[in-house]
Amino acid sequence: MITYALLFAFGCFGIGLLFNLWRIATGPDTADRILALDTMVINIIALLILYGIWRGTAVYYEASMLIAMVGFVSTVAYCRFVLRGDIIE
Amino acid sequence: MSHWIIAPVVLPAVLAPIIAFVMRHDIGLARAASFAGTIALAAICIGLTVAAAGGETVSYELGNWPAPFGIVLVLDRLSAVMLLLTSMLALIVLVHAVATGWDARGRHFHALFQFQLMGICGAFLTGDAFNLFVFFEVLLIASYGLMIHGGGRVRLQAGLQYVVMNLAGSTLFLFALGTLYAATGTLNIADLAEKVRALPVEDAALVRSAAIMLMIVFAVKAALFPVQFWLPGTYSNAPAPVAALFAIMTKVGAYAIIRVHSVVFGPDVPVLAGLPGTWLMPAAIVTLAIGAIGVLGARRLMPLLSFSVVGSMGTMMIAVAAFTPEATSAALYYLVHSTFSAAALFLLADLVVSRRETGDLLKAQMPTVQNGLFAALFFAGAIGMAGMPPLSGFLGKLLILDAMRTTPEMTIAFVAILVGSLLTIVGFARAGSILFWKSTAMEPVEIDPAADAVDPEAPQAAGVLQVVPTFAALALLAGLAAFAGPVSAYLNAASGQLFDSSGYVEAVLGQDAEG
Amino acid sequence: MTNGGGLLPIIALLPFLGALIPGIMIRAGRNACAAFTAVPTIVALAMLATMTPQVMAGEVLTAQITWLPQLGLSASFFLDGLGLMFAFMILGVGLLITLYARFYLSGEDPMGQFYTYLLLFQGAMLGIVISDNILLLLIFWELTSLSSFLLIGYWKHLPEGRQGARMALAVTGSGGLAMIAGMLILGNIAGSYNLTDILQQGDAIRASDWYLPALILILLGAFTKSAQFPFHFWLPHAMAAPTPVSAYLHSATMVKAGVFLMARMWPVLAGTDAWFYIVSITGLVTMVLGALIALFKDDLKALLAFSTVSHLGLLTMLLGFGTEKAAIAAVFHIINHLTFKAALFMTAGIVDHETHTRDIKRLGGLAKFMPITALIGTVAALSMAGIPLFNGFLSKELMLEEAAHTAWYDNHWVVPALATLGALLSVAYSLRFIFHVFAGPARDDYPAKPHDPPFGMYAAPALLCVLVVLIGVMPALATPVVKMAANAVTGTELSFYLKIWHGVTPALIMSIIAVVGGAILLGLHRPLERVWNAAPRPEAKAIFDALMAAAVGLSTRVTEGLHNGAISRYLAIFVAATVAMTWVAFSGGTLSPSTREFLPVAPVAAIGWVLLMAATVLVVFNHRNRFRALVLIGIIGLMISGGFVYLSAPDLALTQISVETVTIMLLLLALHFLPKTTPSESSAGLRLRDGAIAIAAGVGVAALSMAFLMRDFDTISEYHLANSYEGGGGTNVVNVILVDFRGYDTFGEIIVLGIAGLTIFALMEALLNGPASRRLRNTDYSQDRSRDRHPLMMVVATRAMLPIAVMVGVYIFLRGHNQPGGGFVAGLVISIALLMQYMASGFGWTQTRQRFEYHSMIGWGVLVAGITGAAAWLGGAPFLTSIYGYIKLPWIEKFGLGSAFMFDLGVFLTVLGAVMLMLYSLSRIARYAGETVNIEPMDYDPSLKPELKKPEEG
């Protein structure tokens, strides 16, 4: 049962990624793209953890943690660029 | 196992950060350290050259891991010669950089200089294909830093082009290494040599691709057609001592071709069927033509010198492309020669150009200070570069021609080299005549009434220390000619050792080769 | 290895060593300089004299010093009759020229330079004639080209001097290069580069297939040097040199080098039809043509120059005949020509020196003012004309005799007729020299008042004239010398006697015709000159100049067309060439059948693939909007990290995503100052081309990777997997490879990063101290911006996150050896954490709280790594050998500690330092962009200053 649930979850987050891609491709606004990228990061984190469950190992955990941390930083950097131009002032 | 083998890498690698963070506010201290390091490096390299003269190929297993699994350094005559050449050149360039104050025109010159040496030495010593890539990158990134040393619009733009070209080259390098690894499962040069030779002929496609890609990568560094385009812009706009130091950089590419395409992809490898040589030869000839035509057609001095470097690479690579021990030995002699003659010319050009109002434009102007001295030096440098006697270029050319007599490409090689020489001679004669002779015909425009006051902007006479490096480089050329016999004997032995790839394999892999 | 020739190397070397003397002595005065310049010449002459008896006796003296045995090049010298004769000529005339030049050169000319060049030239010339090794001969040969270049261009302020020098260099240089090829081929045939060996193998060489190419190439060298048609044109232009130079190089020595070479090679190369026709035709044509032009030259030196061309043609023709008698005549004429022509040049120089003009039209009647000079000139000119009792007559008789017996393609009258014509013209111009310069009515419009020069100046030509007359009257005097040389040329023992009267021979008749005809021709000179001037004729210099200009122009166009500074084109060529060449290489081999199955594709992987593809394509199509492209690049990085995780490379995923982030921040920082969009510049055609190249490259790479992905292979990494734990003390094999198996790579890699940091810092310094900083100050980057710099929420969040992120970094660092992670990722994580702080609270505030200097961090990192590696030396192990051990603390479980840990620490420090230094340097620009720095951690802290409210609305 867990297997099917996992597959379902994989499917959901995977399709979610495609939705995000659609938003990134079409925009229309910069904010939309950043938002879609941010969402994508979150979906990827979820997928990685799912993958960890699927394989029953914690080897991939650091990757998702790092992506969580780094995704935030890049989102903020993108936004700051649009807002202030200079991301470090 | 002597640890001295790694000294040429570790010494600058340790010295450079110390210069960077301890002495970065004190240029005097940095100069002293840099000098001390370079002199020590030269001493070590002399020692290694003497040690390698015995003919033993010494391998040094880093991290004490057996040969194909860890990284090895390999010292044979060829690498020893290249090291010696590097350290000599470095010393000359360093004196010039300090004497002319180039090193103080930007930050971190000495640290980058030492790193550059480290990269070059590492590339010459390594016995591992991927490690070669790493050290290529070390020397390249240091060269980027040196190239843009001091800044300025044109230099930055030229530096940008240089970096882009080399990044593209590095990318190709990785593609090539990947293909090679995918085909053979190893990275050690000796191991590759063995595996590539053992490869069944029906499985040749990957290795052939890798060999050609690697050749192109090295050709980028060696400035061979059709990837020579970056060189004139780079050398013309680099700070003079850096351009002089870059004289060795093209040789790194040539060295890599000599090493890799002799040991690993040598003419005796069945799957390749001599492919590298077949393609290198036309490339070298066209390179020579481009260089010679460039020398003849240059409007400025620095591009002229740059094209002469291109031409000299072409000349040298013609011999390399023959892939015979005799020709390689000749190529090595020419390599040593062209390094110093290029260095001499670039250093001299710096002294001249910085004193001319019109810069390096080939245009007559009022004779600058020390016109006669510079003219004489230029004459000597041009003789060296164009391959006229009595300097070593002529002997180098004769050696190459002599070695080419027995190859099928004899006629075309002869024509290319000789016609190329002619164009180079005429081009240099034109340039020298305009720069140094024609200027003497210029009448002083009018005497400034206030000429009594010394014009602070007026070019200063070059001090002894500023001229010494150029002299030294030229003296080395003369010495190279005078002692051509012993030098050539060493190089002959070096290329003999090089073409004995089974000896190389045995020295590196030893008894482990069975495992 | 010497055979009586021990002095030869010293003789060859003397002039070169002597070349240093003038430079030193010039300070002692002009007389001292000249005197000392003569010393090496005199010494060499003396040495030569000691060897003369042996050579006269038919011995060949040799000396050999090993130089470059690999090439077959040795410093070997030999002295035979021919060499000895030439050596005497070179040194003897050299001595005379030294004397003459002392008086000729004006006070403003740098005499030291002159003598230095002269001695260099003399040495080179001497080297040619005594070289036993053809490669050595080539070296001296080229040296004569170079030193004559310097001598011709001695008056560098004169454009004719510079141009003449360059023309001479170009022509003789190219000939020299051809000769190199010829000599190498010759050596190849003979199996040796030693002349003595080659001279033994004449028959074998003439029979070789390579004979003709070798002959032509060598003759090219000889003809250019000896100014043979059609290469004769450089010689008159070389007359821009000071007259001593002309007298030396262009009468006595250098131009004779070609003749010498032909004489030297005579036993080997002569005797074939090819030799006969090529050499004799060239010689005859040159002789007639040179004489014809000489007749109409108004410049004294030009007249002499073309007469020299003519005489050289004569010599060439004689050598071309290939008979022994012709060789004798040639040798004899070499001596005679030397004597009278050198004297004539010096005379011309005296005339020029005294009257300040060389234009024949402005001269005439000088005999009254300068009788001595006139006498000398007349004697020499009569000899040149071939008037009996002067030596020129004797050798010309011999020449005509030979010509009379020579047939071309069975035609028996062409050669004698043309030879006679040449002689006739020669008489005409010689007489013209006498009558139009010295004879005739005295004039009063000379540019300067002429009078005889001091003794020192006319001593040298006078001496030569004495020789002219002596030989002319008593040819027996010259017989031994001629015999000696001729023996050497022909390689056989000849017996003959030189005498004035041979009876009435065809030669005598031809001679008479020539003299009478010449006199008549001179009488008709004025009308003939009008015809000559009216006749169209190609001007060699104009052609040469046009050719050169065209060559230079073409080269410039080719070069600038090729190297036009367009890196985009360079790259296109690079990529296209790579794809094409790799394709050819690939398709030239075969592939074994595939051995691997396709790995099944998980749907999620497929989705990731779609995203990756789409993002890449979007980047390409959106690249003009730079910011958007950057956002899209973010997706690519994310997908690749995910892919790495999926394909069992967690370490790569960690590194990829963190590097990605830092890179993007870097690009954003830079983009702030760059234009935000890329204009559309390339044409549709160009885009199509680039697209085609790109697709080709993509398909190629994809095909290549498919090729190996479907095939198994054996790899050395089995060893790494097997030994990672036992030998390297870690379970994360990738990390163990990085810090242990291939720690040396990593060492290089962190150095790359360190250099990157330093370079960026250095560049920034240069920029901020240069004009760029002014531009930065004057550009307003602040339009349309949000007003909050350091938003409160962000500041608070990062404050909370910083310690946790640092903790994560430490964690990733510590576990790296056994689990995915390591120093590199840890360094990046901590830099990202710090960057977050910079972004939130700003550069100013964060920087003041920075405890460690980034430079030092890089330095320490590299040092720690290096010292860790070097520490292995203490144990006698190679660099980077790792030590590994377990430490057990009470009530805490054991943990492993190894030197690899220290190495990783070095990596960590370098990465942290380098990344921070890069971003620090970049963000420093902002300060110069006129932006103020807020030193408060956040824009406004409501809790600290609640009472501070804006006093009133503005």
Place this chain on the structure above:
Amino acid sequence: MELVTEILISFFLVVAGVFGLVGSLGMVKLKDTMQRLHAPTKATTVGVGGVLVASMLYFLLVKGTFSFHELLITLFLFLTAPISANFIAKTFIQGHLRAENLPASEGEYGWSIYDDPPTVDETTEENA
């Protein structure tokens, strides 16, 4: 017991999947950028949260190892998601709205992207 475990874990996984999907669907469906901002900030956090809970439960109940490092990711996400949303909102507002389009701040100062912060009496604007 096993069944309960499986059901529990599966439940979390399915819920997580549904919310994750809905969050991303909102990205596509909603018509206005500010509206779209709502979808992922909420839905996906629960999506990821569900996955994390499932993971913890899985390792605890199936693998028998106590695992709570998933909490750290949760912590990160909860800490960062509002900030990201805040920034994205500001990005949008700055590009598309003017101060007049928004309700007044009802204080002395306007909204932070339009109005400079109060200057503190000490000099805040100087080079460090």
Place this chain on the structure above:
Amino acid sequence: MLKRIFPHPLLSLTLVVVWLALVNKVTPGNFVLAVLLGIAIPFLTAPYWPGRPIIKRPLRVIEYVFIVLWDIIVANFQVAAIILFRRNQNIRSQWVTVPLDLTSPEAITVLAGTITMTPGTVSAMLSADSSAILVHCLHTDDPEGVRDDIKKRYEWRLKEIFQ
């Protein structure tokens, strides 16, 4: 002195927990290491923490966390419902200004975060003097209600915790 070694005791504690979570294994060795790091890292990062956030009523924190968690779950269902079942033209989005009584930056941050995570609201921005939050409601007919809700449910509690 103690303050220099332990600049932020609460932080040290948090870090110990974080470390144990990272290692995902509680052993004596790990604990010792955690404590060492828990001391070292605050010490190193102290310069970036100019002030100490004061939490006056730690117990209230727990209450607050649970309320928020519950609200998040509810919010998710609400938003999901809106996304899935409400037609786009029927969604009525509104801007709401929420004046603040809080002055502690930490408190304001937490409040803004809470607003973002809870039903249909996103905190878009603060006023320049941090005296008000601009909130965007995904769908509401009653802006004043939303504002009052926020003030009553969250701000009041936060005020007790932090001030």
Place this chain on the structure above:
Amino acid sequence: MELLVASSVGVLTAGGVYLILRLRAFPVILGLALLSYAVNIFLFSTGRLLVNAPPVLNKYGDAVNTDPLPQALVLTAIVISFGMTAVLVMIALGAFLEADHDKIDMTDEPEAEAMGEERGA
């Protein structure tokens, strides 16, 4: 899976090549970034593809591990290309600030004066 990886490498390469042939520095930088992605995947895939077999040894040593060597090489390559990119970005920025445009070609040779009149001869 192999096809996916190979096509990814191909498309990234193609995109990268197209971008490095543009005339401005920034797209060239992007192109080089794409190329470095491509080459990283390429190099990585030389170890052949394997799912769920990270080269991390477990206590029992029974697991299948993928080839670790290419991964180590890629790590080195990533780091190096990061350093290179950083320098490139800086130089591009420097060139822009000095020249006031970010054209990457240097075809506008300023004041390219004709050679001296002694062009021929």
